[in-house]
Amino acid sequence: MFGISEFLVALVAFLLIVQFLKLQWAGRQLPPGPTPLPFIGNLWLLGFKLHPETLEKLAQIHGNIFTLWLGQSPVIVLHGFQAVKDGLTNNPEDVSGRPTTPFFNEKASDKGIILTSGHTWKQQRRFGLMTLRNLGMGKKGLEQLIQEEARYLVEYLTSERGQPLDPSVSFSQAFSNVICAVVLGHRFSTDDETLQQLLEANDCLLKSGGSLSERLYNTFPWLMDHLPGPHKKMVSSHEFMYRFAKEEIRCHRERGVPDEPQDFIDFYLAQMVKCRDDPTSTFDEDSLIHTILDLFIAGTESTATTLRWALISLVLHPDVQGERKAKEGTHLDAWHVGSDPVLPLFIRQM
Structure with missing residues (x-):
């Protein structure tokens, strides 16, 4: 009789064989490339990083157009000027889409602008650009709003003169308030707790891109959903931003859409009503939420x-x-964060 350990070994072996055959079957319609291993694909061959030298060597073996498997996701590599030119000019529709991953497939669900393709992307992007222009993007109408945030930023930096500080936080606050004013119709005070949470969640999602925890999630989504780890913070950050956007929409609906929309949410809610009976419409509350996050x-x-x-x-x-700042002794090279000068700090961060 088989014991538990033998059964588990047999089960793992069976899953590996099934996954290997699945990758082979899926790769039949794709350009040639190195043989992928179950679950991790070609990540082992790449050292879990995309180095130009590695891609150069693979191109010499498999040609200027080849397939790599990043986990269970196939990636078509165009190597060299001619291959890239032919791909972009002769097959623009084939290379115009966004790559998708299990994490963002689950969270974005083909909504919004950044992570969509095809009809949804075209419709949402066209409306987004038109609405932002109506709200003053690229025109003097937005200048006063930007100047107001710039004034708050300068006042903060001036109040901290001579004291250690990290200006990157205040930069993010200023720009996020410009976005909030245009999209939500209001700004936050710099010490507002919601704003701080938004910036922290935003920072977490951006830093998680390409991280080991994200790659593991995209390779084993069904398993990682039940395991603790840094990916849980990614999920909670996205959920917080989702709830925030949903609450802003609720407040706008309770207030009612004015005859002349004042912000992006007003315009979008009006568009949802306008396209209510259009079967090709992609305008709904979930798309609005993800567009706000985008x-x-x-x-x-x-x-x-x-x-x-x-x-x-x-x-x-x-x-x-400027001469005036030099006389006042406020050169930026005199700014320090703790015992370190600002310049090395920023270089380390970037």
């Missing part, structure tokens, strides 16, 4: 990071900061 996540970190790089440039070139 705008917040993408609009906050990208701009704050750009400003941090600008700050580094000022540190390296203090002569461009």
Whole structure:
């Protein structure tokens, strides 16, 4: 008779064989590439990182168009200028979609803008761009709002003169408030607890991208759902931001959509009513929630990071900061965080 240990070994062996055959079957319609192993694909061959040198060697073996398996997800690699040019110009529709993963498939559910493709992406993106332009994006209508946040930011930095500080936090607060004002119709005070939680959740989701915990989740989603670990923080961060957006929508609905919409949520709710009987419409509350998250996540970190790089440039070139600041002794190269200067801190972070 088989004991428990023998049964478990047999079960694992069976699952490995099934997974291997499944990958072989799925790869029949894909370009050639290195043989994937069950569950981890070609991650072992890549050292769990995408190094250009490794891709160069694989291209010499399998050609300029080959398939890699990152876990259970196939990735088509175009190597070299000609392969990339042909892919983008001759087959634009085939390379225009977003890669999907089990984590974001479960959380985004083909909603919003960033993680969608095809009809949904086209409809949501077109509406998003049109609405943001109506709200002043790229026009002077948004200038006053940005100047207001810039004034709060300058006042904060001025109040901390001579004291150790990390300005990256205040940068994120300022830009997130611009997004909140446009999308939600209001800003938060810099010491608001909800704003702090939003920024922490946003930071967690961005840092988790490409992390080991995310790769494990995407490789074994059914298993990781029942195990503790850093991926649980990813899930809780997404759930917090989801609840936040849902609550903002509820408040807007209770207030009622005005005759002249004041923010992105107002415009979207009006569009939902307008497209109520359109069977091709992708406008619903869940899509609105994920679009809010897309705008917040993408609009906050990208701009704050750009400003941090600008700050580094000022540190390296203090002569461009202006004669008045030089006389007051407020050169950015005199700013410190604890015992470390700002410049090394930012370089370590990026």
